Amino acid sequence: MERMDLELTEVCRGVYQLRLPIPFEDGHVNCFLLPRRGGVLDMIDCGMGSEESFALIRAAIREVGGPRGRLGRLVVTHIHPDHYGGAGEMTEREGAELYLHRLEVPMVHPRYLEIEQLVEEVGRYLELHGVPEEDVDFLKNASRHFRKFVRPARPRLQLDGTEVLELGERRLRVEWTPGHSPGHVCLFDLGSGILFAGDHLLPELTPNIGLHPQSTPNPLDDYLAGLRRVAELRPAMVLPAHGAAFTAVTARVADLVRHHERRKAQIEAIVGDGELDAWRVAVAVWGRRENLHDMRMALQEGLAHLQSLSFEGRLEKRATPAGITWRRR
Ligand SMILES: [Zn+2]
Numbered sequence: 001m002e003r004m005d006l007e008l009t010e011v012c013r014g015v016y017q018l019r020l021p022i023p024f025e026d027g028h029v030n031c032f033l034l035p036r037r038g039g040v041l042d043m044i045d046c047g048m049g050s051e052e053s054f055a056l057i058r059a060a061i062r063e064v065g066g067p068r069g070r071l072g073r074l075v076v077t078h079i080h081p082d083h084y085g086g087a088g089e090m091t092e093r094e095g096a097e098l099y100l101h102r103l104e105v106p107m108v109h110p111r112y113l114e115i116e117q118l119v120e121e122v123g124r125y126l127e128l129h130g131v132p133e134e135d136v137d138f139l140k141n142a143s144r145h146f147r148k149f150v151r152p153a154r155p156r157l158q159l160d161g162t163e164v165l166e167l168g169e170r171r172l173r174v175e176w177t178p179g180h181s182p183g184h185v186c187l188f189d190l191g192s193g194i195l196f197a198g199d200h201l202l203p204e205l206t207p208n209i210g211l212h213p214q215s216t217p218n219p220l221d222d223y224l225a226g227l228r229r230v231a232e233l234r235p236a237m238v239l240p241a242h243g244a245a246f247t248a249v250t251a252r253v254a255d256l257v258r259h260h261e262r263r264k265a266q267i268e269a270i271v272g273d274g275e276l277d278a279w280r281v282a283v284a285v286w287g288r289r290e291n292l293h294d295m296r297m298a299l300q301e302g303l304a305h306l307q308s309l310s311f312e313g314r315l316e317k318r319a320t321p322a323g324i325t326w327r328r329r
Pocket of ligand 1: 080199
């Protein structure tokens with residue numbers, strides 16, 4: 001194996017950020033190690049299931065916890081491969097105790113273990129939303145390859161939100177922030193005001209918010225409500241899962257809210273006086289992408305905005321088993 005450099009930084013007292021490689025987004029995910037006394041380290045997110053990633057985690061455990069360093073609690077913000085993929089390895093080999101929000105738990109089996117039923121459901125869903133017949137087959141299989149980056153694990157503790165957890169020398173409150181994933185959680189340090197934000201609040205990327213068979217029924221409004229809630233916490237600093245730590249929380253939240261408001265207005269204008277399915281809306285907003293996986297993400301993202309417009313009463317959603325379309329009310 002090629003030797004990778006260990007990118008480990010003490011971002012604030014008793015919190016070590018470990019950057020691990022991933023094959024998508026900006027190429028890295030940030031995980032966090034919080035040492036307790038006696039060489040035990042608690043961890044937030046654990047990267048993908050790859051040997052390269054495991055070797056870096058082991059090196060970091062030794063570096064921070066000493067030769068007898070070992071993992072204690074592992075809180076995973078959500079079950080996407082770059083945050084949860086290493087969970088099986090961390091619990092079985094490293095003895096970590098996994099904590100996971102309960103809305104993430106039922107998604108694991110259909111997504112990573114027996115996936116055929118979900119693939120069929122997604123196929124049906126794509127047809128309903130106007131995806132051309134010749135693309136449905138490819139699109140419904142677009143996330144099949146993610147499975148190889150994930151070794152699932154069962155949680156020792158399922159979270160509802162609002163729990164106060166002792167991680168490292170800190171007391172962190174679980175903030176349930178659905179939207180990017182139904183059981184996404186952030187962790188808020190009650191002492192120092194640091195927010196471990198997962199994918200909820202990122203300095204540069206806009207997390208994908210999609211309506212799909214496993215999402216909450218109105219993920220965009222859930223997401224925006226969660227953004228306002230974390231802004232009200234007035235975090236002193238945000239430690240995101242992608243990108244660098246930042247402090248200008250109010251401004252970043254305002255940017256993200258504005259981005260989604262503009263997108264909704266754009267989609268409302270595209271629908272205009274016509275009646276469109278979500279596929280045609282997605283093609284109008286994002287164009288036809290070469291990469292069909294991107295196209296599926298675009299469809300789901302477009303659907304999240306359409307659904308929010310429909311909840312607000314700005315669009316009417318017409319549904320029959322033959323298809324779903326949207327028009328002005
Ligand atoms: Zn994610």
